[in-house]
């Protein structure tokens with residue numbers, strides 16, 4: 001009990017003093033994930049397609065598009081495939097993710113390796129459409145939406161898809177337990193849960209708070225199932241579904257076995273190990 005109290009006090013102190021996983025840590029994590037991120041795209045990019053809609057494009061002849069936290073460039077690639085006539089800027093903090101899509105520069109895409117918020121603060125450019133695929137929780141939404149508003153032309157659109165509260169059921173509890181039992185291994189905690197929207201209502205509320213009109217908003221859930229707990233952990237590690245968690249620990253490999261044991265204990269149903277991805281997506285217009 002005392003151990004637990006000490007742990008929570010220490011974590012609360014770190015969170016309050018902002019000694020938490022930050023944008024550089026996420027960048028480092030995605031550098032490692034760059035070569036396996038295609039596993040996520042294989043299963044989940046079909047949902048990303050739902051926000052890539054030209055029907056809402058501003059009445060501009062050649063809209064300026066910002067692919068924000070573009071990763072390996074999935075959204076930009078889809079726009080090019082659809083032969084959408086637009087000027088694209090693609091920004092991401094991870095050098096290795098951008099390395100995978102460096103060929104996009106040959107198609108006129110302006111690729112920028114930068115922290116997204118620094119980019120929004122410093123750019124003098126204005127955009128007609130911003131896409132933000134699977135990256136919302138890496139940002140404080142208040143800072144992010146202010147930044148989006150700043151760089152969007154009037155009537156501009158944001159298309160966003162994001163994990164939402166309730167995703168990766170029990171995974172956070174498992175990590176907290178392993179952290180509590182291995183306190184000497186902790187470098188810093190994660191506070192990402194505060195940045196997960198509460199379903200479609202939560203997402204719409206965030207945007208409306210910052211002066212965006214909701215054009216459409218949806219939510220969904222998919223479940224993947226594995227034979228072994230190792231496979232479940234492997235999925236969340238190589239897809240980036242729990243990006244940042246490895247940076248919590250001094251040496252992730254030293255605690256990995258303990259995480260697998262907890263997954264075995266907490267997630268086994270009839271000999272299978274399932275993981276849910278809850279997400280919400282929508283299109284919002286800057287008034």
Ligand SMILES: C[S@@+](CC[C@H](N)C(=O)[O-])C[C@H]1O[C@@H](n2cnc3c(N)ncnc32)[C@H](O)[C@@H]1O
Nearest residue numbers: 023030069070071093094115116133134135138
């Ligand atoms: C799940 S990937 C999404 C990639 C892409 N948007 C897609 O739909 O496939 C999340 C991306 O967010 C990027 N990211 C995280 N924090 C960032 C930050 N502060 N600034 C810019 N990019 C960031 C990561 O490097 C990673 O490429």
